[in-house]
Amino acid sequence: MTARPEPSAAAGTAAALVDRHYLDVRDLRVTFGTDDGDVRAVNGLSFGLERGRTLGIVGESGSGKSAASLALMGLQRGRRTTVAGEIWLDGENLVTASPERVRSLRGRQMAMIFQDPLSAMHPYFKIGDQIIEAYRVHHDVSKKVAKKRAIELLDRVGIPSAARRVDSYPHEFSGGMRQRAMIAMALSCDPSLLIADEPTTALDVTVQAQILDLLNDLQKEFNSAIIIITHDLGVVAEIADEVLVMYAGNAVEHGPVQEIFSAPQHPYTWGLLSSITRLDRTRSDRLRAVPGNPPSLIAVPDGCPFHPRCQYANLAGPATRTERPTLETVAPGHRVACHLPVEARVRIFREEVAPSL
Amino acid sequence: MAGFVIRRVLGGIVILWLISVITFLLFFLVPKVLGSNPAILFAGRSPSEAAVAGVTKKLGLDQPIVVQYWHFLAGIFTGRHFDAGPDKTWCPPPCFGYSFKNSEPVWQEITRALPVTISLALGAAVLFLLIGVGIGILSALRRGSVVDRAAMTVALGAVSLPVYFTGLVLLLLVSYQWRIFPNIHYVAFLDNPLLWARNLLPAWIVLAFLYSAMYARLTRASMLDVLGEDYIRTARAKGLPERTVVGKHALRSALTPVVTIFGLDLGSLLGGAVLTETTFGFRGLGKTSIEAISTGDLPTILGVTIFAAGFVVLANILVDVFYAVVDPRVRPT
Numbered sequence: 207m208t209a210r211p212e213p214s215a216a217a218g219t220a221a222a223l224v225d226r227h228y229l230d231v232r233d234l235r236v237t238f239g240t241d242d243g244d245v246r247a248v249n250g251l252s253f254g255l256e257r258g259r260t261l262g263i264v265g266e267s268g269s270g271k272s273a274a275s276l277a278l279m280g281l282q283r284g285r286r287t288t289v290a291g292e293i294w295l296d297g298e299n300l301v302t303a304s305p306e307r308v309r310s311l312r313g314r315q316m317a318m319i320f321q322d323p324l325s326a327m328h329p330y331f332k333i334g335d336q337i338i339e340a341y342r343v344h345h346d347v348s349k350k351v352a353k354k355r356a357i358e359l360l361d362r363v364g365i366p367s368a369a370r371r372v373d374s375y376p377h378e379f380s381g382g383m384r385q386r387a388m389i390a391m392a393l394s395c396d397p398s399l400l401i402a403d404e405p406t407t408a409l410d411v412t413v414q415a416q417i418l419d420l421l422n423d424l425q426k427e428f429n430s431a432i433i434i435i436t437h438d439l440g441v442v443a444e445i446a447d448e449v450l451v452m453y454a455g456n457a458v459e460h461g462p463v464q465e466i467f468s469a470p471q472h473p474y475t476w477g478l479l480s481s482i483t484r485l486d487r488t489r490s491d492r493l494r495a496v497p498g499n500p501p502s503l504i505a506v507p508d509g510c511p512f513h514p515r516c517q518y519a520n521l522a523g524p525a526t527r528t529e530r531p532t533l534e535t536v537a538p539g540h541r542v543a544c545h546l547p548v549e550a551r552v553r554i555f556r557e558e559v560a561p562s563l
Numbered sequence: 564m565a566g567f568v569i570r571r572v573l574g575g576i577v578i579l580w581l582i583s584v585i586t587f588l589l590f591f592l593v594p595k596v597l598g599s600n601p602a603i604l605f606a607g608r609s610p611s612e613a614a615v616a617g618v619t620k621k622l623g624l625d626q627p628i629v630v631q632y633w634h635f636l637a638g639i640f641t642g643r644h645f646d647a648g649p650d651k652t653w654c655p656p657p658c659f660g661y662s663f664k665n666s667e668p669v670w671q672e673i674t675r676a677l678p679v680t681i682s683l684a685l686g687a688a689v690l691f692l693l694i695g696v697g698i699g700i701l702s703a704l705r706r707g708s709v710v711d712r713a714a715m716t717v718a719l720g721a722v723s724l725p726v727y728f729t730g731l732v733l734l735l736l737v738s739y740q741w742r743i744f745p746n747i748h749y750v751a752f753l754d755n756p757l758l759w760a761r762n763l764l765p766a767w768i769v770l771a772f773l774y775s776a777m778y779a780r781l782t783r784a785s786m787l788d789v790l791g792e793d794y795i796r797t798a799r800a801k802g803l804p805e806r807t808v809v810g811k812h813a814l815r816s817a818l819t820p821v822v823t824i825f826g827l828d829l830g831s832l833l834g835g836a837v838l839t840e841t842t843f844g845f846r847g848l849g850k851t852s853i854e855a856i857s858t859g860d861l862p863t864i865l866g867v868t869i870f871a872a873g874f875v876v877l878a879n880i881l882v883d884v885f886y887a888v889v890d891p892r893v894r895p896t
């Protein structure tokens with residue numbers, strides 16, 4: 207591998223201790239061992255997130271969004287899967303913590319919402335019982351108290367006549383209601399970190415907007431840190447404070463949402479942005495609108511992993527093909543990993559990309 | 564729910580009735596069409612002409628088939644007289660026909676064979692459920708481990724070995740070679756429970772060997788399917804301990820298909836485990852029907868077939884009801 211760990215991750219812990227974010231991910235690597243070789247699904251990802259902030263993670267299919275978020279929760283699967291790097295949550299490194307410790311944080315301090323709320327709930331158990339279970343595993347209370355809590359939560363996420371619906375089964379709910387119930391379940395223990403992996407992809411557009419509103423409201427109420435993974439830049443624009451663009455298991459650009467939309471600096475981000483303006487495409491098609499195919503994660507290209515698809519690779523000098531660009535800060539809170547000189551990126555965006563957006 | 568059960572039971576009765584019609588036609592009409600006289604079959608090998616005439620009269624074989632069937636059906640509920648001159652035979656209800664070969668009502672043969680078959684089936688079922696399902700779950704949880712590979716290799720071998728082979732080998736070893744289980748024969752449970760178990764054990768082992776292998780594979784596959792489900796990930800995401808995730812969330816779904824297959828297997832085992840019974844010389848329903856077939860004892864074949872079908876139909880109903888109880892999605896409202 208020619209990829210080097212990022213300087214921030216390699217730096218000693220002494221310096222790092224000084225300013226650590228509420229969630230601080232450093233040089234995260236998730237590798238799936240397969241018979242064809244090691245799939246480097248997450249390959250040196252670093253970012254930080256504070257409470258009360260929402261981070262949108264975007265990137266095309268297979269860029270490692272789910273693998274990264276499952277690793278944060280300690281939910282990576284497979285005997286031949288390794289997670290390396292550091293995941294600091296509220297000052298505690300989850301990568302080195304015991305599995306039992308991580309389990310006790312799961313559902314309590316960090317919670318997750320999944321894409322398909324139908325398959326994500328156990329078909330045999332009542333919705334209420336599933337929420338009660340989530341609450342009782344971390345709180346020593348009677349079933350009755352927990353049920354009251356479940357009804358409150360269902361009511362809070364906008365389920366009509368919650369006291370009655372608490373006894374329904376998942377298949378008796380509509381898709382949007384199920385996702386609300388999933389959110390209620392995730393919020394049952396007031397988590398300070400909420401990860402939502404494509405929470406609205408399986409829902410129709412109006413329901414989508416309602417769910418996003420709900421997440422927005424809940425965040426204000428609970429002051430949690432939210433990570434929302436999506437294919438839909440519209441969702442990002444609506445809900446996120448910051449955007450992290452992933453490519454081949456790594457962050458290529460990370461910054462405040464306004465800046466990513468108005469002054470993006472990475473050629474891959476440009477591709478994503480121009481693809482959403484093409485409204486004639488179907489939604490799932492839009493993020494694939496960057497020409498070319500995602501790289502193999504078993505043999506990630508040398509240099510910038512995006513170079514085989516990058517229109518500007520030739521402008522960035524030979525380093526583009528030999529050296530992996532690291533995230534450099536270009537503005538407060540805005541980091542970009544690209545070998546092009548900053549002036550060139552600003553100019554290309556202004557002159558070539560922006561006019562067609 | 565009650566309505567659902569009643570509907571299924573009524574459906575089951577209709578199916579049983581259809582089975583009785585079809586079997587009846589098969590045994591009484593087909594020989595006629597083929598030009599042979601069923602009475603000859605009933606009367607046994609190379610009977611005299613007078614005997615054939617007597618049987619024809621006695622069984623009412625000279626009557627139209629519908630009438631014959633009606634007598635058969637009514638006999639189940641009211642009992643039946645078989646008269647031919649001075650020779651009077653009473654077959655009390657439930658009369659599933661009368662075996663002239665053995666000079667006794669078929670029902671009597673069935674009730675004699677049934678405890679043997681039930682002992683064999685239930686004992687084996689307890690063994691193979693415990694062993695097969697246990698190994699299946701362990702294999703799934705330790706997928707790819709040495710334990711898993713070893714178990715699945717043995718299981719693959721076991722499912723491909725026929726019962727009469729494993730049965731004979733085991734008999735040879737434990738009964739004749741080592742004489743641990745000498746003189747194997749059926750002893751009624753109420754007569755001597757210890758001897759009952761001792762004599763059945765080799766047969767249980769043979770059946771359980773085959774079925775454990777099948778159930779281990781089935782359980783493992785089902786468990787692996789379920790462990791990959793999104794709702795298992797959700798259960799983990801809630802912070803549930805692994806034993807709750809597996810023991811409550813995964814097992815409940817994974818065992819549903821296993822219980823379904825088990826119901827059907829048990830239903831057919833109760834109809835008679837032909838090979839095992841024959842190998843060990845137990846006169847259960849399986850051996851009884853095999854003997855009836857080899858001697859052409861049509862009433863016995865007919866009676867046992869309908870009776871065995873009853874077990875399968877009953878098992879199907881129970882499985883459906885079970886499904887409705889565990890899975891709210893198929894639960895009738």
Ligand SMILES: Nc1ncnc2c1ncn2[C@@H]1O[C@H](COP(=O)(O)OP(=O)(O)OP(=O)(O)O)[C@@H](O)[C@H]1O
Binds near residue numbers: 271503
């Ligand atoms: N258990 C696993 N074993 C092997 N490879 C895996 C496993 N899980 C994920 N991968 C691979 O890791 C890569 C990243 O997958 P991931 O699910 O994180 O992508 P994603 O960004 O969430 O994509 P999508 O937008 O489609 O959800 C993919 O190439 C995928 O095939």
Ligand code: SF4
Binds near residue numbers: 512
């Ligand atoms: S480093 Fe080179 S290849 Fe990668 S995005 Fe920048 S210009 Fe394109």
Ligand SMILES: [Mg+2]
Binds near residue numbers: 272273403
């Ligand atoms: Mg994903």
